[in-house]
Amino acid sequence: GESVGLHLPTLSVQEGDNSIINCAYSNSASDYFIWYKQESGKGPQFIIDIRSNMDKRQGQRVTVLLNKTVKHLSLQIAATQPGDSAVYFCAENIRDDKIIFGKGTRLHILP
Amino acid sequence: EPEVTQTPSHQVTQMGQEVILRCVPISNHLYFYWYRQILGQKVEFLVSFYNNEISEKSEIFDDQFSVERPDGSNFTLKIRSTKLEDSAMYFCASSIQGSSEKLFFGSGTQLSVL
Structure with a gap:
């Protein structure tokens, strides 16, 4: 199990560069994956999703990649902006009616 | 854009007291959820609710917790006798088609138990 006061991994990226945030998910039976963005004091906000029958999906400035062989999910943000500063969580739909969140990565944008 | 609303934004209570956290899901959504987040940690699933029944719950959601949809718009989370470790941010969520959709x-609601 996790310890109390777990620190989130942090990624620092220069403004204008691309960001890549990685996530390892737990259940090989999961069929739906989502990336959420959480700004300070707010609830998780949907960014992009992908189903298990795909390995790549693109949105506006964001791309999600899914590698089912190694149970790995990544979020790519192009031309990172100050407004992208947040904690990013991957989440998976584990059969039944629940979505489980991963540990999160804090993205810092350097000027 | 429609949104999920929660009240109150902050709730302070004494240990052992009952609290009710309130949520108004998006109006055409049928699936409802409660999650919690202890400061600095990940978002943890508590319970999912559909058709006036609990569909899934986590081990956190013990007998001290209950959910209700008392009318056509509200969805509530009740903690019967709060403990210090219940202090957390509680998030309500809703979905059109369950957890296979976003x-x-x-x-x-930031709950502080003193």
Whole structure:
């Protein structure tokens, strides 16, 4: 199990560069994956999703990649902006009616 | 854009007291959820609710917790006898088609148990 006061991994990226945030998910039976963005004091906000029958999906400035062989999910943000500063969580739909969140990565944008 | 609303934004209570956290899901959504987030940690699933029944719950959601949809618009989380470790941000979420579609989250209720 996790310890109390777990620190989130942090990624620092220069403004204008691309960001890549990685996530390892737990259940090989999961069929739906989502990336959420959480700004300070707010609830998780949907960014992009992908189903298990795909390995790549693109949105506006964001791309999600899914590698089912190694149970790995990544979020790519192009031309990172100050407004992208947040904690990013991957989440998976584990059969039944629940979505489980991963540990999160804090993205810092350097000027 | 429609959104999930939660009240109150902050709730302070004494240990052992009952609290009710309130949520108004998006109006055409049928699936409802509660999550919690202890400061600095990940978002943890508590319970999912559909058709006036609990569909899934986590081990956190013990007998001290209950959910209710008392009318056509509200969805509540009750903690019967709060403990210090219940202090967290509680998020309500809703979805059109369950967890195979994206969940929309409210801004949360910060619960502080003293």
